[in-house]
Amino acid sequence: MSLHSPKNRYMVEINFDVALKELGSKVTFTSDSIKALKSLASDTAKDHKCSVVIRENKADYPAFDWQVIERYRLPENIFSERERIGRRVEELRKVAGMTQEDLADKAGINRVTITKVEAGKFAATIDLLTKIAKVFGTKIDFIKK
Numbered sequence: 001m002s003l004h005s006p007k008n009r010y011m012v013e014i015n016f017d018v019a020l021k022e023l024g025s026k027v028t029f030t031s032d033s034i035k036a037l038k039s040l041a042s043d044t045a046k047d048h049k050c051s052v053v054i055r056e057n058k059a060d061y062p063a064f065d066w067q068v069i070e071r072y073r074l075p076e077n078i079f080s081e082r083e084r085i086g087r088r089v090e091e092l093r094k095v096a097g098m099t100q101e102d103l104a105d106k107a108g109i110n111r112v113t114i115t116k117v118e119a120g121k122f123a124a125t126i127d128l129l130t131k132i133a134k135v136f137g138t139k140i141d142f143i144k145k
Contacts (some may be wrong), residue, residue: 011055011066014044041072048125075089085129088143090118092136107131 008030011131016027030082034054041052052072057102059065093114100118104111109131117132124132129140138143 006033007061009057010034010037011057012041013055014041015053017052019144027137041070042073042117058100071089080120082123085124086118086120086122089114089132092143093140096136103132103135 004043009032011028011030013026013028029037034056037054041054044050044052051070054070054072055066056069057064058067081139089103093100098106100114105115107114108130113122113128117124117128126140129143133140133143
């Protein structure tokens with residue numbers, strides 16, 4: 001967040017982390033019109049699978065006191081089941097401190113399969129999810145939630 005207050009009262013911050021994994025790109029826009037920013041925020045969140053925060057400067061210019069007034073985050077169901085499971089597998093793997101190769105070796109499957117599952121490009125079978133779940137010491141319903 002900038003240390004300077006723009007003359008505009010409202011700011012929208014768009015975080016593309018969800019859409020562009022590990023890129024961490026953020027964009028901010030300011031406006032005096034909350035209506036324009038709300039429209040931009042909701043349209044962007046739907047089109048790009050990202051999170052959006054609208055802030056209002058509660059102080060008078062040139063001071064600043066940015067307060068969050070609205071958040072837009074895609075509902076979980078916007079992602080396909082494959083993408084959701086893939087994100088969950090990736091999250092579990094990273095928390096466990098494993099590489100894709102480590103997970104593949106422990107599950108007895110090919111690393112390319114893990115890559116495709118995590119990317120949401122592969123419809124994982126129950127047998128495959130069971131193998132992955134065993135590595136994490138859990139059941140497949142924990143992966144699917």
